[in-house]
Amino acid sequence: MRRPAVAGQFYAGDPEGLRRQVEDSFTSPLGPGVIPRLMKKGPRRVVGGVSPHAGLMFSGMVAAHFYARLAEDGFPETFVIIGPNHSGSGSGIALLMDDFETPMGVAKVDRELASELCVGPVQDDPVAHYFEHSIEIQLPFIQYFTHDFKFVPISMAFQDYDGAKALGDSIRKAIAGRDAVVIASTDMSHYVAPSVAKEKDGLALERIRAMDARGLYDVVVDENISMCGYGPTITMMTACAGGRAQVLKYATSGDVRPMDEVVGYASVVIEK
DSSP: OBOOSSBTTTBOSSHHHHHHHHHHHHHSTTSOSSOOOOOOOOSOOEEEEEEOOSOHHHHHHHHHHHHHHHHHHOOOSEEEEEEEOSSOOSOSEEEOOSOEEETTEEEEEOHHHHHHHOOTTEEEOGGGGSSOOTTGGGHHHHHTTOSOOEEEEEEESOOOHHHHHHHHHHHHHHHTTSOEEEEEEOOOOOSBOHHHHHHHHHHHHHHHHTTOHHHHHHHHHHTTOOOTTHHHHHHHHHHTTTOEEEEEEEEEGGGTSOOSSBOEEEEEEEEO
16 A cells, blocks of 8 residues: 655645535636536547646646646546656556545555556556655645546656657557546646746647647756656657547646745646
8 A cells, every 4th residue: 555645745634624625626716616517438538638736725726727627528547647757766667556535535546557557668667656755746636526446547757758658649549449538747847936937837838738748858858848747748748649639727836825026837638
């Protein structure tokens, strides 16, 4: 069992407090405004997306836009959740076969799918996941609606374009024929002036909107955009190639609390 790393810090550490925090994310003026109903699964439209991973008090409202759209589409049987490795500990690309615990309960890993993906540079490595929050922070939004799901957690310390694309190709092949949604967990610009965040994040979101994975990598490097999960986003876009991207919401930490330097957050959905 992988125990929570940021419960009581990035989000409430008790079940009821966390449920209220997720609900507030949906009903906030920066959120979608209402708590959606989880619809029964029909023909799947949503195949992937981008969701931020800061503390819920700052980014939860933006993340709620993606999960609201997903709830309206019906949750899949399996999620592949890919996040950056902020600590740098462990393998460059790391899966985890252990189930995750949050204050809302246990999220079970899809070990069959994880085993298919655990090849080449992808390793089963708990060390990379011990202190990483980028995947953990997504789970309460799913658990709020249901515990009837499985997921595959992938932490990326290596974010080079070729490696990210190769992982995306592997995921695309592995989920073919499965009811699966791929989520890239990332924040956008970090600790820059609000105007700089809006300008630079706009360049990155333009490439995501165009489903241009190579273009995203190039603009992040050329413009020195401090987007922590550009590799996971490239992987997700590659796995969902052929889909249509829509930016649902963009905001910064400065929209929550006035500050001179902000972090940017985006919610993006990829649909067939």
